[in-house]
Amino acid sequence: MSGKRTLLNLIIHCLLQAMAFIFLLVLSALIFTAEAQQGQSNIVKPGSLLTPTSTTNSSWLSPSGLYALGFYKQGNGYAVGIFIEGISQKTVVWTANRDDPPVPADAILNFTSDGQLVLQSAQQGTKTSIANSPGVATSASMLDSGNFVLYNSDNSTIWQSFDQPTDTLLPSQHLLVQKVLSSSVSDSNHSTGRFLLLMQQDGYLAMYPVGTPYTIEYGYWNYVTPGQENNAKLNLDDNGHLYLDSINGKAGIVDLNLGDNSTRGLLYLLRIDADGILRLYSHNMDQNGTWSVTWSQPDDKCAPKGLCGLNAYCVNTNQNFGCNCLPGFALINQSEISSGCERNFTAESCKASMTYIMEAVNNTVWEDKNISVLSSSTQEACKAACLQDCNCDAAQFKQGECKKQSLPLRFGRLLESDPNIAFIKMVRPSLNAHNSASKLEVTLILLEKPTTQLPDSSLITPPPPASPGLPKEDPSVFSFLQPLLGLSHLISFVVKLLAFFQSAAHQKK
Ligand SMILES: *[C@@H]1O[C@H](CO)[C@@H](O)[C@H](O)[C@H]1NC(C)=O
Ligand SMILES: *[C@@H]1O[C@H](CO)[C@@H](O)[C@H](O)[C@H]1NC(C)=O
Ligand SMILES: *[C@@H]1O[C@H](CO)[C@@H](O)[C@H](O)[C@H]1NC(C)=O
Ligand SMILES: *[C@@H]1O[C@H](CO)[C@@H](O)[C@H](O)[C@H]1NC(C)=O
Ligand SMILES: *[C@@H]1O[C@H](CO)[C@@H](O)[C@H](O)[C@H]1NC(C)=O
Ligand SMILES: *[C@@H]1O[C@H](CO)[C@@H](O)[C@H](O)[C@H]1NC(C)=O
Ligand SMILES: *[C@@H]1O[C@H](CO)[C@@H](O)[C@H](O)[C@H]1NC(C)=O
Ligand SMILES: *[C@@H]1O[C@H](CO)[C@@H](O)[C@H](O)[C@H]1NC(C)=O
Ligand SMILES: *[C@@H]1O[C@H](CO)[C@@H](O)[C@H](O)[C@H]1NC(C)=O
Numbered sequence: 001m002s003g004k005r006t007l008l009n010l011i012i013h014c015l016l017q018a019m020a021f022i023f024l025l026v027l028s029a030l031i032f033t034a035e036a037q038q039g040q041s042n043i044v045k046p047g048s049l050l051t052p053t054s055t056t057n058s059s060w061l062s063p064s065g066l067y068a069l070g071f072y073k074q075g076n077g078y079a080v081g082i083f084i085e086g087i088s089q090k091t092v093v094w095t096a097n098r099d100d101p102p103v104p105a106d107a108i109l110n111f112t113s114d115g116q117l118v119l120q121s122a123q124q125g126t127k128t129s130i131a132n133s134p135g136v137a138t139s140a141s142m143l144d145s146g147n148f149v150l151y152n153s154d155n156s157t158i159w160q161s162f163d164q165p166t167d168t169l170l171p172s173q174h175l176l177v178q179k180v181l182s183s184s185v186s187d188s189n190h191s192t193g194r195f196l197l198l199m200q201q202d203g204y205l206a207m208y209p210v211g212t213p214y215t216i217e218y219g220y221w222n223y224v225t226p227g228q229e230n231n232a233k234l235n236l237d238d239n240g241h242l243y244l245d246s247i248n249g250k251a252g253i254v255d256l257n258l259g260d261n262s263t264r265g266l267l268y269l270l271r272i273d274a275d276g277i278l279r280l281y282s283h284n285m286d287q288n289g290t291w292s293v294t295w296s297q298p299d300d301k302c303a304p305k306g307l308c309g310l311n312a313y314c315v316n317t318n319q320n321f322g323c324n325c326l327p328g329f330a331l332i333n334q335s336e337i338s339s340g341c342e343r344n345f346t347a348e349s350c351k352a353s354m355t356y357i358m359e360a361v362n363n364t365v366w367e368d369k370n371i372s373v374l375s376s377s378t379q380e381a382c383k384a385a386c387l388q389d390c391n392c393d394a395a396q397f398k399q400g401e402c403k404k405q406s407l408p409l410r411f412g413r414l415l416e417s418d419p420n421i422a423f424i425k426m427v428r429p430s431l432n433a434h435n436s437a438s439k440l441e442v443t444l445i446l447l448e449k450p451t452t453q454l455p456d457s458s459l460i461t462p463p464p465p466a467s468p469g470l471p472k473e474d475p476s477v478f479s480f481l482q483p484l485l486g487l488s489h490l491i492s493f494v495v496k497l498l499a500f501f502q503s504a505a506h507q508k509k
């Protein structure tokens with residue numbers, strides 16, 4: 001009896017020990033694989049490939065899984081970039097070769113055995129380098145800071161995405177002297193857009209429209225260290241402090257309360273947005289939140305020059321902006337508020353057969369350029385001078401000075417405090433109407449006697465009550481058209497507003 005029990009005990013004991021051993025074995029194996037997998041996802045070796053549609057190999061993750069480098073959807077294809085993977089609202093922070101067209105689904109990101117990072121597409125027959133590194137990379141790593149780094153055999157960094165920013169600056173990334181952040185075309189198109197933030201040699205951090213000289217006339221925002229230090233760099237830290245850093249110390253642009261721990265658990269990024277506004281965003285990592293704007297500049301939504309495109313002017317609305325076309329112009333793309341405007345008629349050569357009028361737009365400012373300037377002018381003389389000049393498309397009249405201009409007009413905005421009047425040459429609206437003869441006559445009078453005061457009151461019906469926010473017409477011989485023009489302006493304004501809110505709502509999605 002006892003012998004049997006002892007045998008049973010022995011068997012149970014052995015079984016237990018075996019189970020414990022197996023358990024330990026499995027556990028250690030699990031730990032080992034976990035470590036190995038983490039290592040694999042962090043250090044990328046030559047021979048690794050990514051493809052857009054692969055479920056497992058479409059990106060390389062940072063150790064924590066917060067950032068990823070890989071393919072993301074762009075237009076009808078894919079782009080390669082770095083995005084914040086670890087939050088529900090995936091956010092692109094960097095794009096490789098951002099102005100290249102998207103690649104099709106057959107594309108491969110090839111970390112070649114000879115140490116290059118190459119994007120290849122058989123269908124397109126293309127091979128483009130993602131990182132123009134001077135040497136052979138033997139490993140690569142997506143870091144938890146959001147920096148993607150290529151190393152050589154000495155483990156020295158030979159290339160890093162932090163040195164090639166697109167529109168976003170991440171915590172611990174610097175914007176060095178003469179480097180820029182350039183806005184994207186839109187939230188969904190990461191090609192180079194219209195605005196840039198430049199860290200200037202002279203210590204100024206400044207914003208400009210893309211393609212303009214870096215001079216004060218074109219800048220629309222700047223910040224400088226109090227001592228105006230040369231060779232300053234822009235920094236963002238983990239707590240959302242944004243500051244310029246030079247040999248003489250730090251100058252805070254955004255100093256959040258340092259004693260406040262509320263910034264813990266927040267992820268920050270600085271981005272120059274498609275609308276030319278520089279925004280510091282924060283995201284609460286503990287919640288499935290969205291990005292919120294912690295700070296932004298400039299406050300004036302119409303400050304970014306050229307926001308509305310060519311031949312259009314920016315109008316501040318509540319918390320936002322709208323774009324108006326010049327009279328006689330229409331939006332190039334009805335579904336894009338900032339697409340700019342083009343003449344809705346083909347300007348024929350400056351022949352007598354085509355009759356033009358000058359339409360006034362009050363209180364707008366434009367790029368300061370001219371084809372010629374008349375000083376000590378009057379409004380009527382200014383209009384007439386432009387009408388008679390085949391090269392003149394518009395005239396800016398301000399304080400007795402008349403600047404004749406040719407198209408396109410850039411950087412337009414409404415500025416109620418500015419006394420400028422813009423006269424825009426446009427084809428007479430009623431030219432195709434049957435009763436055009438009498439008006440033609442009046443135009444001829446205007447051409448013959450450019451400087452005389454016109455017999456306003458006799459011909460004209462009283463102007464319609466001014467509607468707030470709408471551009472006002474200049475009293476002229478054709479003021480009888482005003483109710484019509486006013487109505488069409490109102491309709492087009494409402495249509496634009498609707499289109500704008502629609503596109504804003506669309507973008508939010
Ligand atoms: C993903 O990449 C790894 C290593 O490069 C490879 O072993 C694996 O087969 C790939 N998986 C797929 C689904 O392609
Ligand atoms: C992005 O915008 C650029 C410039 O407007 C345009 O050429 C390009 O086709 C757009 N890309 C996509 C994917 O829509
Ligand atoms: C990756 O690039 C290497 C070197 O150019 C090439 O030999 C290899 O075939 C490429 N891999 C794929 C899947 O195309
Ligand atoms: C490079 O870094 C890796 C990982 O940190 C390490 O295992 C390896 O020994 C390093 N190699 C050299 C040559 O320093
Ligand atoms: C902030 O956090 C630190 C460490 O967690 C703590 O010592 C300090 O008292 C906190 N400060 C405030 C103002 O809550
Ligand atoms: C966040 O959202 C994801 C899905 O979008 C959900 O699975 C997860 O539970 C959410 N987490 C929190 C903390 O709400
Ligand atoms: C051009 O626009 C004006 C108003 O700005 C309008 O009166 C005219 O009919 C339009 N012409 C064409 C051809 O669409
Ligand atoms: C107009 O803009 C919309 C929205 O961005 C775009 O889908 C469409 O292709 C554009 N149309 C033209 C003719 O460019
Ligand atoms: C007119 O344009 C010329 C050439 O661009 C420039 O030199 C001149 O200063 C301008 N005149 C005014 C009054 O803006």
Ligand SMILES: *[C@@H]1O[C@H](CO)[C@@H](O)[C@H](O)[C@H]1NC(C)=O
Pocket residue numbers: 362466471472473474475
């Ligand atoms: C434009 O401003 C002038 C004064 O400079 C004013 O007389 C005129 O009525 C304004 N035009 C409109 C359409 O409001």
